[in-house]
Amino acid sequence: MQGLDDGLDAAVRVFRTAAWVWLAAVSALSFASVEQPLAVAAGVGVAGAITAAWWLPAPWSALPPPGWRPGLVGAELVTGALLVAGDDWVLDQQRPQSFGGVWPLAGVLAVAVRSGSRPAAAIGLGFGAARGVGEVLADRGEWSASRVLAICSTGVLFALAGWAAAWAAQRLRTAERIVARTEARAEVAAELHDGVLQTLAVVQRRSADDDLVRLARSQEAALRRYLAGPELTDTGEVAVDVLLRATAAEASDRFGLRVEIAAVPPLPALGADVATAVRGAVREGLANVAKHAGADRAVVFAEAEGPRLVVSIRDHGAGFDPGTVRERGLDASVRRRVTAVGGAVDVRSRPGAGTTLTLELPLEDA
Amino acid sequence: MTARIKVLVADDHAVWRSGMRAELGEAFWVVGEAEDAATAIRLAHELRPDVVAADLRMPEGGGLRVAAELSDEFPVVILTVSETHDDLLEAIGAGAVGYLVKSSTVAEIGAGLAAAARGEPVFSASLAALVLGDFARSARTPDGKPVKALSTREREVLRLVARGLTYRTVGEELYIAERTVENHVRNILEKLRLNRRDELIRWAAKRGLDE
Numbered sequence: 001m002q003g004l005d006d007g008l009d010a011a012v013r014v015f016r017t018a019a020w021v022w023l024a025a026v027s028a029l030s031f032a033s034v035e036q037p038l039a040v041a042a043g044v045g046v047a048g049a050i051t052a053a054w055w056l057p058a059p060w061s062a063l064p065p066p067g068w069r070p071g072l073v074g075a076e077l078v079t080g081a082l083l084v085a086g087d088d089w090v091l092d093q094q095r096p097q098s099f100g101g102v103w104p105l106a107g108v109l110a111v112a113v114r115s116g117s118r119p120a121a122a123i124g125l126g127f128g129a130a131r132g133v134g135e136v137l138a139d140r141g142e143w144s145a146s147r148v149l150a151i152c153s154t155g156v157l158f159a160l161a162g163w164a165a166a167w168a169a170q171r172l173r174t175a176e177r178i179v180a181r182t183e184a185r186a187e188v189a190a191e192l193h194d195g196v197l198q199t200l201a202v203v204q205r206r207s208a209d210d211d212l213v214r215l216a217r218s219q220e221a222a223l224r225r226y227l228a229g230p231e232l233t234d235t236g237e238v239a240v241d242v243l244l245r246a247t248a249a250e251a252s253d254r255f256g257l258r259v260e261i262a263a264v265p266p267l268p269a270l271g272a273d274v275a276t277a278v279r280g281a282v283r284e285g286l287a288n289v290a291k292h293a294g295a296d297r298a299v300v301f302a303e304a305e306g307p308r309l310v311v312s313i314r315d316h317g318a319g320f321d322p323g324t325v326r327e328r329g330l331d332a333s334v335r336r337r338v339t340a341v342g343g344a345v346d347v348r349s350r351p352g353a354g355t356t357l358t359l360e361l362p363l364e365d366a
Numbered sequence: 367m368t369a370r371i372k373v374l375v376a377d378d379h380a381v382w383r384s385g386m387r388a389e390l391g392e393a394f395w396v397v398g399e400a401e402d403a404a405t406a407i408r409l410a411h412e413l414r415p416d417v418v419a420a421d422l423r424m425p426e427g428g429g430l431r432v433a434a435e436l437s438d439e440f441p442v443v444i445l446t447v448s449e450t451h452d453d454l455l456e457a458i459g460a461g462a463v464g465y466l467v468k469s470s471t472v473a474e475i476g477a478g479l480a481a482a483a484r485g486e487p488v489f490s491a492s493l494a495a496l497v498l499g500d501f502a503r504s505a506r507t508p509d510g511k512p513v514k515a516l517s518t519r520e521r522e523v524l525r526l527v528a529r530g531l532t533y534r535t536v537g538e539e540l541y542i543a544e545r546t547v548e549n550h551v552r553n554i555l556e557k558l559r560l561n562r563r564d565e566l567i568r569w570a571a572k573r574g575l576d577e
Binding site for chain 2: 194195197198199201202204205206220224227258260261262263264265266298299301302303312314315316353354356
């Protein structure tokens with residue numbers, strides 16, 4: 001959590017600096033007309049020194065020290081309270097702006113980030129009280145309801161700002177913790193899955209119980225589909241290798257076919273239409289291998305060649321003569337899907353020498 | 367009767383090690399089992415197996431370290447549950463003769479180990495695809511021109527293997543002998559290894575200059 005807190009400290013530091021620049025500018029512009037020019041100069045000077053101190057390296061290192069610096073925060077809070085309290089004394093009453101501006105808020109925020117909402121709100125209320133004390137001491141006659149209200153609202157505003165900042169910091173911390181936990185869980189999950197895949201492979205190999213083997217195969221397919229990740233990319237396109245792995249896992253589940261995916265990286269993402277055509281064609285092709293080729297394994301190959309995606313399905317099964325019923329059936333079911341998106345199909349087979357089904361798809365409209 | 371092939375099985379899953387011992391059959395003799403990379407390396411020097419079957423993911427460096435340290439003396443075959451693990455190609459680049467996916471049948475695993483023990487590469491379609499992609503990648507990087515590019519013939523061989531053809535059918539397709547196909551595959555692996563080594567040296571040199 002170190003990084004987040006350091007970041008928040010840095011943000012407060014930038015805020016403090018900006019607030020001081022504003023404070024100094026306003027004071028310089030109105031310097032001639034204020035009642036206590038010396039006090040104004042002193043206030044701006046001290047606030048400037050504290051602001052600068054937050055940027056200065058600690059004696060023992062080359063960088064501004066990260067984190068909580070109690071001495072500096074204390075000096076900042078005292079100075080902030082004095083600026084708020086001195087408001088009425090150094091300026092005349094008619095002035096719409098206040099002497100300290102928002103600079104005193106930096107101390108409240110520093111406390112909020114590191115110590116939480118209660119201390120921050122308490123200090124905010126303390127600033128309100130300081131203003132009240134300041135006005136009593138300055139003793140400018142007539143007390144009115146609106147004056148009391150103005151004093152109260154100063155306290156409430158500082159307190160609210162401190163409380164809100166602390167609450168936001170707390171939420172950020174929680175969010176960061178959740179992210180870290182999620183990442184850790186994903187890592188553990190990957191390790192676990194590795195082990196489960198091993199076990200499922202062994203069960204399929206060594207069990208004589210057909211039902212158990214089928215169950216293990218189906219579980220393995222489901223796990224592989226999950227591990228392959230989401231098919232849709234960030235842009236709503238479909239990742240080719242994920243699509244092929246999912247389709248292969250499905251065929252392995254349905255037919256007990258073992259499918260090797262030979263995907264040449266990098267593969268492009270597909271538009272929805274081409275993706276649907278590829279999925280349907282590969283599904284048909286693998287079903288054909290399982291039902292007619294008498295083979296128990298197949299290789300699905302994919303490579304992008306310029307503007308085309310080449311996908312082939314190869315088995316070492318029975319094969320067939322060109323022109324037979326089987327070829328016509330395969331041809332019809334696959335060709336319809338592929339030509340619909342502007343692709344081409346090629347079937348090559350010989351009896352006894354297996355079959356290669358090749359699909360070529362355009363990538364342009366992807 | 368020919369001598370049985372001596373296998374060292376390195377895998378952190380006990381069920382897998384005992385499975386190999388139980389299933390590999392008459393032609394093999396599991397001379398040792400290791401549950402991490404360091405033990406595998408020590409046992410290999412002690413037991414002198416004909417082939418080392420090492421899981422990709424193991425404590426103390428995994429199959430990558432086993433391949434890097436043993437491949438000069440023993441053929442190392444990587445076992446993996448998933449061919450999408452990105453360190454797979456690293457292990458091949460480090461000297462492994464190939465890999466076998468654990469969901470393969472016993473017959474396939476046996477055939478792979480026997481081929482490796484004979485000194486042949488265990489080159490599957492998916493590995494061929496990964497290697498094709500790797501050569502294309504290193505040809506694309508501007509300062510990473512590979513020392514060894516593939517010849518046209520080697521690329522043809524690689525693509526046909528990736529499509530799932532056996533060495534014999536690749537040979538028929540290209541009108542060359544099966545033996546020649548095998549030599550091509552061996553040369554391709556050697557080039558991959560040299561390129562990887564070269565890349566590593568360049569990377570190390572660059573880091574050295576930057577620091």
